[in-house]
Amino acid sequence: MKQGDDEAAIRALEDRFAAAVNAGDVNAIIENYIQDKSLVVFDLVPRKEYHGADTYREDWVDFYTHYKGLPKFSIINLNVTVEGNLAFSYSFAHITGTDAQGHAVDRTVRVTVGYRKINGNWLKVLEHISMPVDLKTGKAEFNTKP
Amino acid sequence: MKQGDDEAAIRALEDRFAAAVNAGDVNAIIENYIQDKSLVVFDLVPRKEYHGADTYREDWVDFYTHYKGLPKFSIINLNVTVEGNLAFSYSFAHITGTDAQGHAVDRTVRVTVGYRKINGNWLKVLEHISMPVDLKTGKAEFNTKP
Numbered sequence: 001m002k003q004g005d006d007e008a009a010i011r012a013l014e015d016r017f018a019a020a021v022n023a024g025d026v027n028a029i030i031e032n033y034i035q036d037k038s039l040v041v042f043d044l045v046p047r048k049e050y051h052g053a054d055t056y057r058e059d060w061v062d063f064y065t066h067y068k069g070l071p072k073f074s075i076i077n078l079n080v081t082v083e084g085n086l087a088f089s090y091s092f093a094h095i096t097g098t099d100a101q102g103h104a105v106d107r108t109v110r111v112t113v114g115y116r117k118i119n120g121n122w123l124k125v126l127e128h129i130s131m132p133v134d135l136k137t138g139k140a141e142f143n144t145k146p
Numbered sequence: 147m148k149q150g151d152d153e154a155a156i157r158a159l160e161d162r163f164a165a166a167v168n169a170g171d172v173n174a175i176i177e178n179y180i181q182d183k184s185l186v187v188f189d190l191v192p193r194k195e196y197h198g199a200d201t202y203r204e205d206w207v208d209f210y211t212h213y214k215g216l217p218k219f220s221i222i223n224l225n226v227t228v229e230g231n232l233a234f235s236y237s238f239a240h241i242t243g244t245d246a247q248g249h250a251v252d253r254t255v256r257v258t259v260g261y262r263k264i265n266g267n268w269l270k271v272l273e274h275i276s277m278p279v280d281l282k283t284g285k286a287e288f289n290t291k292p
Contacts, residue, residue, distance in 0.1 A: 040236055042258065045279060048287065079186070081232065081260065082232075083230050084230040087232070090188070110274065110276075126258060128236075128256065130279075132188070133286040134191070135212070138285050140285070140286055
């Protein structure tokens with residue numbers, strides 16, 4: 001039962017995260033990450049690595065400047081592996097909306113996350129978000145359906 | 147000491163992996179992954195997800211067709227988090243060589259890996275490799291130095 005409880009706690013964390021993204025609530029988004037310099041994120045966009053919750057917070061503030069209104073965000077096919085105080089997951093994230101130039105956005109990205117349980121609470125400590133790239137053209141594949 | 151031993155074992159796995167990539171030895175590459183359908187890889191290139199060691203093996207066979215001779219491969223800034231039978235890491239991989247069209251390749255990619263210790267052996271069970279993408283141009287950033 002313990003392992004099932006931990007997986008449920010991580011799924012609840014991802015549900016809170018998705019709800020925060022849909023609400024445009026950057027503080028509620030960042031609460032799901034470890035609150036110190038040890039956080040490492042490889043995000044979809046450059047820069048190529050973010051160190052620390054404060055730095056990644058700026059990335060989320062920037063994220064919303066690229067949309068008219070709030071984008072819609074959902075997590076697809078979340079798979080969690082957990083044991084003890086460590087866990088990792090993979091999933092896809094689907095983002096739709098209208099960009100700042102008025103163009104429709106419909107994007108599916110690949111997400112892997114590393115988690116640690118600290119004082120009884122699961123937090124994201126390592127996140128990696130990407131689209132695959134066609135090396136011949138140098139272009140990213142913007143909608144790889146799961 | 148136990149945790150240090152496990153981190154050393156994972157670093158040794160990554161050393162064997164890098165040596166196998168440099169040797170062009172696909173069998174020795176694939177030995178480092180879980181040998182069943184549960185393996186999940188989000189690779190640099192489409193398709194957007196690989197399920198199973200057999201499928202990912204084909205991706206490595208294809209990898210070498212894009213180079214004249216063997217590319218040089220090195221792992222940079224490997225950081226490992228391990229507890230019990232679970233671990234994850236992040237690093238950068240630097241690839242140089244000459245592509246099939248005769249052009250120089252010099253590429254730095256971001257790598258995160260999930261590992262499980264099964265019957266005393268650490269294996270890669272989840273791998274994610276990417277370059278960041280400029281969403282304005284749709285182009286990947288081919289050399290993001292760490």
